[in-house]
Amino acid sequence: MSLAYHQRSHTCGELRAAHVGQTVVLAGWVAVRRDLGGMVFIDLRDRYGVTQLKFNPETDPKAHAAARDLRSEDCICIRGNVVARGAAQINPKLPTGEIEIEVHEIDVLSRAETPPFEIVDDLTTNEDLRLKHRMLDLRRSTNQRRIIARHRITKVIRDYFDRHGFLDIETPILTKSTPEGARDYLVPSRLHHGTFYALPQSPQLFKQLLMMAGFDKYMQIARCFRDEDTRGDRQPEFTQVDIEMAFAQPETVMTHVEAAMAEVWKRMLGVDTPLPIPRMRYDDAMRDYGCDKPDLRFDMKIRDVSALAGRLDFNVFREPLSRGGCVRCIVVPGGGDMTDSQLKALTEEVKGIGAGGMPLAKVTHEGGKLGLNKGVAKFFNTDALVGELCEAAGAKPGDLILFAAGSEANVCKWLSWLRIELAHRRGLVPENEWRFCWIVDFPAFGWDEEARAIFPMHHPFTSPRDEDLHLMRLDQDEPPGRDDLLNIRAKAYDLVLNGYELGGGSIRIHRGDVQARVFQILGISEAEAKLKFEFLMEALKYAPPPHGGIALGLDRIVMLITGTDNIRDVIAFPKNAKAFCPLTNAPSEVSPEQLRELAIQIRE
Numbered sequence: 261m262s263l264a265y266h267q268r269s270h271t272c273g274e275l276r277a278a279h280v281g282q283t284v285v286l287a288g289w290v291a292v293r294r295d296l297g298g299m300v301f302i303d304l305r306d307r308y309g310v311t312q313l314k315f316n317p318e319t320d321p322k323a324h325a326a327a328r329d330l331r332s333e334d335c336i337c338i339r340g341n342v343v344a345r346g347a348a349q350i351n352p353k354l355p356t357g358e359i360e361i362e363v364h365e366i367d368v369l370s371r372a373e374t375p376p377f378e379i380v381d382d383l384t385t386n387e388d389l390r391l392k393h394r395m396l397d398l399r400r401s402t403n404q405r406r407i408i409a410r411h412r413i414t415k416v417i418r419d420y421f422d423r424h425g426f427l428d429i430e431t432p433i434l435t436k437s438t439p440e441g442a443r444d445y446l447v448p449s450r451l452h453h454g455t456f457y458a459l460p461q462s463p464q465l466f467k468q469l470l471m472m473a474g475f476d477k478y479m480q481i482a483r484c485f486r487d488e489d490t491r492g493d494r495q496p497e498f499t500q501v502d503i504e505m506a507f508a509q510p511e512t513v514m515t516h517v518e519a520a521m522a523e524v525w526k527r528m529l530g531v532d533t534p535l536p537i538p539r540m541r542y543d544d545a546m547r548d549y550g551c552d553k554p555d556l557r558f559d560m561k562i563r564d565v566s567a568l569a570g571r572l573d574f575n576v577f578r579e580p581l582s583r584g585g586c587v588r589c590i591v592v593p594g595g596g597d598m599t600d601s602q603l604k605a606l607t608e609e610v611k612g613i614g615a616g617g618m619p620l621a622k623v624t625h626e627g628g629k630l631g632l633n634k635g636v637a638k639f640f641n642t643d644a645l646v647g648e649l650c651e652a653a654g655a656k657p658g659d660l661i662l663f664a665a666g667s668e669a670n671v672c673k674w675l676s677w678l679r680i681e682l683a684h685r686r687g688l689v690p691e692n693e694w695r696f697c698w699i700v701d702f703p704a705f706g707w708d709e710e711a712r713a714i715f716p717m718h719h720p721f722t723s724p725r726d727e728d729l730h731l732m733r734l735d736q737d738e739p740p741g742r743d744d745l746l747n748i749r750a751k752a753y754d755l756v757l758n759g760y761e762l763g764g765g766s767i768r769i770h771r772g773d774v775q776a777r778v779f780q781i782l783g784i785s786e787a788e789a790k791l792k793f794e795f796l797m798e799a800l801k802y803a804p805p806p807h808g809g810i811a812l813g814l815d816r817i818v819m820l821i822t823g824t825d826n827i828r829d830v831i832a833f834p835k836n837a838k839a840f841c842p843l844t845n846a847p848s849e850v851s852p853e854q855l856r857e858l859a860i861q862i863r864e
Contacts, residue, residue, distance in 0.1 A: 268337070273309020277358045279342045284361065286311060287337040287369070289399065290330050291379065300327040301360075304336070307404050312351075312360040313338060323366045333372035333379060333396070339365040387828070392842035394833055406830045409528065410818045414481055416527050417501055417814075420520040426477040426503070431466035433459060433483065438792050439784070441719065443487035445496070448858045459485035459497075462811055464721060465796055467504040468768055471807035472799050476506035481814065487839075495815065495827055496839045501763070504809030510753050513765055513808050514698055517755060521762070521817075525694060528821050537696040537755075545699055550676030552702075555759030556695035558688045560679050562672075563653045564588050569665070574639040576619060580665040587665045590679050591653050593688065595660025596622040603634075609681075615674045618662060623650060625657035636663065669709075680759060697756045704728070704750035705781070707742065713783065714745055718752045720778050722766040723808075725749045732777050739781045751808065762817060765810025772800040 288306035300315040315327040340363040351357030390397040437458035444458040522533035569577040569587035620635035751767035818830040828834035
């Protein structure tokens, strides 16, 4: 008689010594089968855990015969009695390790072909092969824990914002193409030939419209799409925790977000997050760490030595300084032990990110005084210069000083990379430490030297700070010059954790004249603004409230909490590094008939 497997009595991770003597029904997959002295033992697995099954040929020959034919990943249902294992057979690694099931009945629900890889946690199989058979890859307990953690994290976030009066409101997936920084995924319209929907890069404008509609607290676990190059922590489709509040200032939003994140870290990891989370000005982050997402778990701050470098007879320093550049350095604690071959290899790596080289010096202590050797040591040719450098850099004997000279942007890029790489390689990053930080006081605009154009540091809907509005010259027809624009600060804020940006937010523009001026500054003509943003500019005519919010990367949050460095690990069905799905072979060709309906012709 077939077992009622849909009525299993327990899961495979549930049974304990207290259940001994009970008759149970379990269902799951064969993880391991062992034939030992006539007995057959099977580890039965489901998402809750593993339970050992025992098949005895003397007492249950029919079930035993069926068990001998089982293969890895066959799906079965069994009925049997819970019995205690002998003391020598207890498996302390399993929560169910004190018991096993003496099986009396078995029903083979379906049989598996030989899997293309073992369903084990320590798997080194090619990632594309795993993604092609993702349903098998997801049977591994490591991956199941990650997906379950994603569910739990999402629930904690939803529950927090629900308790605080936020409404979970869905926004459109088929929407209008608007410039938001990355390429849109476009969807052709069959009913309106020659026109296209865009998949949203974010719900940005819709959540602003919800504020204007009077829904003062909004949240959504939002699906977003960006057609950009992928890397370990990015996907073409991703999920963000989208938040917006009316009548809010930056601190209003930040207070809610940091409280929600503290609750996530407490519930998931048992970690207490000190609140409020520290604030750091953008300028300070760039000065001390070379980037706007600093990893604060270790020191190694960047130090400016431009004034000292300008006094040296060393053209590698003096030439960039003459062009308005800078000379800065980092100190690698104990880095004096790095060999010449290691330093040569590191120099080649730095060249790979655009640096011309890597000036360096090792700090020594001989004859009772500080000294330098290697690299640029000969240019610090007096004790006073050596002492001044070591004091400015915070270096001591045995340390390694690494310099960078050039434009401020390049120097920040090179030293930030060196700081992070060497800290990880030399074991300077503490494990299991979580250092949150808010980055605030961002510039509203940046300058793209290659394109020779102004760009928004966040997006075109970010409000300038009130005290900087005069720099926008709203009372004049012509927009302000570049210098004034680069001095305008934004009501923007990013949440950073251990060198990762968890999310970025801002107070939005709620004045039509300010929004129109921003479009003008960014080179968006009146005609283009009307074409792409007419609905927004119309809405701004009807007394919108001040409002602001944030978008947090859910995938990245789950990635950090589950201890992986690959965002694909925490998405049930991700694309690979080429934005391709090996499981479904998407994107794929479509039929000529479908193309004709859309009036699309494919060029070779």
